[in-house]
Amino acid sequence: MLVVTRHVVRAAEQEAFREAAEAACEVLQRQPGCRAVQVARAIDDATVYLLVSSWKDVGSYRRALSNFDVKMAAVPVLASASDEVSAFEVLSARTPAGHEVNESDLAPDADTAGPA
DSSP: OEEEEEEEOOGGGHHHHHHHHHHHHHHHHTSTTEEEEEEEEOSSOTTEEEEEEEESOHHHHHHHHTSHHHHHHTHHHHHTSOSSOOEEOOOEEEETTEEEEOOOOSOTTTTTOSOO
16 A cells, blocks of 8 residues: 655745654654655655655554554654545556556445445
C-alpha cells in the first residue's frame, strides 16, 4: 500500500518542516512492513511537499502509527497534511524485476458503506 500526504508549507517554515519530515521518515522506516519513505517537493510550487511511504499491507501501516516513536516524530508531521485521502492500495506495479498485479482488498460496497 502507499500512503501519500500533501503538505503546504510557508517559506518561513520550510526548514523546520523538512527537519521534522526527515525525523518522521527515520522512525517510519524502522517499522516492520515499511518498504520505503520519501519526502518530495513540487517542482512548480516550492511550498508543496509530499510524504510518500510504501508498506507491505494496511496492517503494517496501522500498527506503525501506534508505535511510540512514530507518535512522537511522525504523527505531528502527518497531522499537518491537507485534508484529503492518503492511503492507496497498489493494483499494478512495474519494476525492473517485473510486473505485479494485485487484487483489490476493498469490499464491493466500500464506496457506500460507512458512517452516514
